[in-house]
Amino acid sequence: MAEKLLEIKDLWVEFKTDDALVHALNGVNLTVNKGEAYGLVGETGAGKTTTCKSILQLLPERVGKITNGEILFEGKNIPDFTEKELEDFRGSKCAMIFQDPMTSLNPVLTVGDQVAEEIELHNPGMSKEDIDKRVDDMFKLVGLLPERKGEFPHQFSGGMKQRIVIAMGLACQPDLLLADEPTTALDVTIQLQILKLMKDLKEQMNTAMIMVTHDLGIVAKICDRAGIMYAGEIIEDGDIEDIFESKYHHPYTVGLFGSIPDLTVKTDRLNPIQGLMPDPADLPTGCKFHPRCPKCYEECVNVEPKVYQLSPSHMIKCHLFKDIKEGGNE
Amino acid sequence: MVKYIVKRLILIIPIIFGISIILFTIMNLTPGDPAQMLIGDTYTEEALDQLRAELGLDKPFFQQYIDYIWNALHGDFGISYRTRNPVFDEVFSRFPHTVAITFLSIIIQVVVGVIVGIVAAVKQYSLLDTVSQAITMVLASVPDFWIGLMLLLLFSVKLGLLPLSGIENWTGYILPAVAVALPYMANLIRLTRSTMLDVMRMDYIDTAKAKGVPKKKIIFKHALKNALLPVVTLAGVNISWMLGGTIVIEQVFNIPGIGSLMITSIRNKDTPVVMATVMFIAVLSCLINLATDLIYAAIDPRVKAQIKG
Ligand SMILES: Nc1ncnc2c1ncn2[C@@H]1O[C@H](COP(=O)(O)OP(=O)(O)O)[C@@H](O)[C@H]1O
Numbered sequence: 001m002a003e004k005l006l007e008i009k010d011l012w013v014e015f016k017t018d019d020a021l022v023h024a025l026n027g028v029n030l031t032v033n034k035g036e037a038y039g040l041v042g043e044t045g046a047g048k049t050t051t052c053k054s055i056l057q058l059l060p061e062r063v064g065k066i067t068n069g070e071i072l073f074e075g076k077n078i079p080d081f082t083e084k085e086l087e088d089f090r091g092s093k094c095a096m097i098f099q100d101p102m103t104s105l106n107p108v109l110t111v112g113d114q115v116a117e118e119i120e121l122h123n124p125g126m127s128k129e130d131i132d133k134r135v136d137d138m139f140k141l142v143g144l145l146p147e148r149k150g151e152f153p154h155q156f157s158g159g160m161k162q163r164i165v166i167a168m169g170l171a172c173q174p175d176l177l178l179a180d181e182p183t184t185a186l187d188v189t190i191q192l193q194i195l196k197l198m199k200d201l202k203e204q205m206n207t208a209m210i211m212v213t214h215d216l217g218i219v220a221k222i223c224d225r226a227g228i229m230y231a232g233e234i235i236e237d238g239d240i241e242d243i244f245e246s247k248y249h250h251p252y253t254v255g256l257f258g259s260i261p262d263l264t265v266k267t268d269r270l271n272p273i274q275g276l277m278p279d280p281a282d283l284p285t286g287c288k289f290h291p292r293c294p295k296c297y298e299e300c301v302n303v304e305p306k307v308y309q310l311s312p313s314h315m316i317k318c319h320l321f322k323d324i325k326e327g328g329n330e
Numbered sequence: 331m332v333k334y335i336v337k338r339l340i341l342i343i344p345i346i347f348g349i350s351i352i353l354f355t356i357m358n359l360t361p362g363d364p365a366q367m368l369i370g371d372t373y374t375e376e377a378l379d380q381l382r383a384e385l386g387l388d389k390p391f392f393q394q395y396i397d398y399i400w401n402a403l404h405g406d407f408g409i410s411y412r413t414r415n416p417v418f419d420e421v422f423s424r425f426p427h428t429v430a431i432t433f434l435s436i437i438i439q440v441v442v443g444v445i446v447g448i449v450a451a452v453k454q455y456s457l458l459d460t461v462s463q464a465i466t467m468v469l470a471s472v473p474d475f476w477i478g479l480m481l482l483l484l485f486s487v488k489l490g491l492l493p494l495s496g497i498e499n500w501t502g503y504i505l506p507a508v509a510v511a512l513p514y515m516a517n518l519i520r521l522t523r524s525t526m527l528d529v530m531r532m533d534y535i536d537t538a539k540a541k542g543v544p545k546k547k548i549i550f551k552h553a554l555k556n557a558l559l560p561v562v563t564l565a566g567v568n569i570s571w572m573l574g575g576t577i578v579i580e581q582v583f584n585i586p587g588i589g590s591l592m593i594t595s596i597r598n599k600d601t602p603v604v605m606a607t608v609m610f611i612a613v614l615s616c617l618i619n620l621a622t623d624l625i626y627a628a629i630d631p632r633v634k635a636q637i638k639g
């Protein structure tokens with residue numbers, strides 16, 4: 001049995017803005033084991049970034065609030081951490097790569113300084129030369145020339161900036177890396193390079209990872225397990241084989257697959273999911289996916305579905321599966 | 331960098347020429363004969379003509395301008411029509427007062443403005459934030475001469491701590507500098523607060539937090555440098571305004587600065603003094619502008635790259 005590194009239990013997060021109360025996370029459950037890559041998949045607005053920010057306690061002050069649940073890291077509840085414990089946790093145990101490399105580096109500090117700062121913070125007493133050497137090593141590791149560490153972010157391209165951000169994320173060899181759509185803002189060719197880099201680094205350093213994406217292809221390439229997120233819930237969760245090979249799926253997952261072009265089958269058109277994500281300030285009753293679900297029936301409108309365990313590794317939150325016994329005949 | 335500075339310095343020349351032509355024309359177009367004003371009520375026509383010739387007023391307008399520029403380029407800014415003293419001495423005996431008030435005032439407004447602005451932003455919605463917001467609103471909308479009068483009443487008349495008027499020693503600069511500073515300071519507080527709040531919402535601040543950077547370091551290392559850029563710009567603009575704009579305050583505090591000289595000279599059609607004063611302010615403004623841009627470049631590497639390129 002794999003060792004649990006991170007366990008999120010029934011996490012609820014709200015954003016209180018001037019005009020609305022946004023229910024961003026509505027009972028998220030997920031587990032990441034040591035050294036494992038977990039794919040977090042979902043449309044824009046599903047709550048992926050909020051999940052990652054909650055783990056690092058980076059929700060905007062006063063606006064974003066955890067209203068229920070636990071985020072256990074090696075058994076300790078992160079929301080209970082003191083400010084000092086959080087500072088030690090961030091960067092050294094758990095690092096995050098943000099969605100947009102263009103804006104995630106400080107424009108007035110050299111890139112070398114920004115990487116060095118992290119190493120310095122988490123290795124008190126380390127000599128200046130050692131820090132410098134470590135920065136050089138990190139630059140080489142992500143395929144950048146160490147000589148360029150004295151330059152500023154605006155002197156680098158988007159792909160290079162993302163490499164710097166990755167170098168920063170991995171500089172203290174964290175146990176868990178939160179990668180929030182690390183390639184979405186990049187050109188396709190650069191995307192592949194960055195993904196390959198992340199995959200190699202993960203294998204070299206044995207870092208566990210949450211790979212946030214809306215692209216199932218990326219999940220297939222990199223992840224060991226994955227969860228599908230919809231309106232602030234994980235509606236399907238399983239090993240990569242469960243997600244890609246099982247014949248049982250949440251209708252939303254089916255829809256996600258239906259919106260990917262399959263080059264081996266001749267189809268006239270793609271089948272995108274009808275409708276839009278519900279407004280998180282005004283969520284539907286029952287199953288949150290029911291207004292868009294092709295298999296929706298009466299119960300879906302009124303009753304929130306339970307989580308059904310189809311196999312020890314595979315779970316789906318949908319009424320359609322209530323008659324399928326645990327360990328069912330997949 | 332040096333190339334850039336030299337280029338900017340050379341650019342000042344056409345600006346000064348432009349200003350001098352416009353100003354000289356305006357002074358000539360406005361009604362009134364300086365010679366007549368000078369000579370008083372009882373005079374002979376000959377004496378008046380002689381005075382005109384002495385002042386060079388009998389020559390055609392264009393000739394007058396060219397003579398003026400020619401002499402100015404040789405360091406001779408002429409003789410004041412009114413006092414018959416060299417303009418240079420006239421202006422330079424007064425400038426130190428205005429410059430002292432301006433710089434004391436800019437130090438007060440920037441130091442207080444930035445500190446209060448940061449605290450208000452970091453402790454947004456706190457009591458201090460609310461109170462400072464209210465006070466800045468009042469200060470920004472009240473004229474500086476009124477503030478000056480109130481300060482005089484409090485510190486000089488009631489408490490007797492500071493001189494009432496005139497400049498005997500440096501303490502005489504304090505009240506006028508504060509009076510000038512307050513409205514500008516109010517704007518600097520508001521600007522610092524709002525840019526600081528904007529910067530604290532930037533992604534790179536989240537990145538820094540995610541690295542485990544302590545809060546103090548986030549504010550002073552990661553946020554402040556970014557938030558200072560617009561503040562530097564505003565402070566530079568403020569200095570230029572104050573150099574030409576402490577006129578009212580000089581009246582209130584009875585300070586023999588450049589403002590009062592300018593007013594008297596304009597009233598007396600003392601063209602050489604007006605010309606020298608305005609041009610001196612213009613040159614200073616250009617230099618302050620340049621200094622602002624250089625400070626900007628020192629803070630922001632993107633601007634520095636443009637200047638070098
Ligand atoms: N700072 C915020 N204030 C208000 N609402 C927010 C804020 N951040 C996120 N949200 C809302 O929370 C929901 C989830 O957002 P997010 O986690 O960013 O989704 P994703 O990363 O999956 O695209 C969205 O509806 C979004 O509008």
Ligand SMILES: [Mg+2]
Pocket residue numbers: 045048049050099180
């Ligand atoms: Mg997101």
